[in-house]
Amino acid sequence: MTGIIIISLIAIVILFLGLYKLDKAIVPLAVAALLAAITSYALAWNTNIYYFNNMLFVDNFAILFSILTIATTILILLLSPGYFEKISSNVAEYVALILFSLVGVLCMVSYNNFSMLFIGIEIMSISMYIMAGIRKKDLASNEAALKYFLMGSFATGFLLFGIALVYGFTGSFNLETISTLVMESGGQAAALFVAGILFMIVGMSFKVSAAPFHFWAPDVYDGAPSLVTSYMSSVVKTASFAAFIRMFIVAFAGVIHIFTPTLWALAAITIIVGNVIALYQDTFKRMLAYSSISHAGYMLIAILALGPDSGNAIFYYAVAYSIASVSAFAILIKVKALKNSESFDAFNGLAKNNPKSALALTISMCSLAGIPLTAGFFGKFFIFTIAINQGFYWLVGLAILNAVVAFWYYFRVIIAMYMKSPSSDEKIEYGFSYKLVLWIAAIATLLFGLLPGILSGLL
């Protein structure tokens, strides 16, 4: 809760900094505030406090996901100096909007009441609708913002209708009250209640871009500025999944067996659609967009195989995925600035001129593909383990098959970097904070790939 207050206040202060043209102070202040927020969350470890009539419940699950999303935001803000300035002079507003959306994210990961879930999702989404469209002269950016806004509001309608039906049946927005009622009914649920949960699943599936609710994702990820895309594909996705699984862990654990076929189909379709279409992409950015859809499919498996380890598995996966995608987008931004192209050909011969960035991108691609010794491997490993323990053999088989197929498009960029000759000798120039982010991302990916025990036992 202290974290939410710190971030909200500093976001408003940053708006004022923009007013007085103190642009140099914006990012340092934001990073300092986020570090303070991380500290306040870390200090709350194991305390399990309820806030404001059980509106928020800051348990260890909420703390872990809060710290992860805040830390990812820090990495993204460290990439921002020099990036937003190129779009317009309203840098303070951009940073403030990102911080506002982070407030929504923090509500989403620690909600204990569906009204908080809804408000959290709205705060996060509205800031993102705007951020997607900040390149006002760019048609793709405009399209991204409008598409995201229209489809996002439609999906929110489904979520809200679902919450209303659940309320109509249980008479409460409180997750624990609903859970008690569900347990009393002994796994039997009225049709209206089931329909309500179904609508909520539809709304949340849209937010995590699971197929067949994924049609917005490629265009939005492609059209939005790359730094905003990296925020969407890491922080927004992590938060949406945390909210999604919290809903089932706390409130609907007793009736999840009713939704096994639904979630099974959602996961299978998402993995296949994301992977197969990613194979046919010509630009790196669009490939990352489709791969992020397939990653949503893998994470859905953890929700399907709901158990005591599910939260931990999804957390590990989100850590690996967030770090890898931030570092991939960081290098994409630099390559785009140099070559003015996002296609795979722009990466040709990157290893010759910029061996370190090629190595960083290779590590992040290996992590996304799930190769051993990187964090992504254990992310997939934990999810597949809990799914096998619950007997979802076919789904795990399908997922592993698709993970192998995914090597093809992740390695395309690695092959381009190492095997092809560069078109020019230009080197990429990195600032200090940029180098710092790439180093942190690479080291963290390898560290969590070698010593998974650091994070896996926390929940």
Place this chain on the structure above:
Amino acid sequence: MNQSVFYLLSFMTVLFALLVVFSKNPIHSALYMVLTFFTITCHYVLLNAQFLAIVNFIVYMGAIMVLILFAMMFLNLGKDTEPQKPVLLKFAAVIAAGLLLVTIFAALKKTDGGQITGIASNNIGLVKELGKTLFRDFLLPFEIISILLLSAMVGAVLLAKRDTK
């Protein structure tokens, strides 16, 4: 008495809602929508939810309808500008919407009315009761919505402002 008023209002709501969808002229649709909102406001009054009735009256019938009519006049929407969707898409949309209808209808029909939790007190919709709930039980959502409004406001200015660069 109360029941016959309810049935009359429901009939009118459904009728006007259908007219919104089926009328050819978009301005007529918008005006039928005003009537739909009005009958829904009457429903709120029947349910003793005074605050909701007033808010629905002012916000939906007033502000939002004016906005819709304004947008229509600015964009000059007519028959020629209306995009034509392929038949296959229309077919798919009908099937999807039909399935949704079946789901909701079946869920409603299968659920025994007795299972649905009743409203605890008759005064629940009054402004006083609502204020008590809002400022006591739902204080945090109420406060945190200010962040939502602020970010929407910042965004509106950001997107609407002309760039000097």
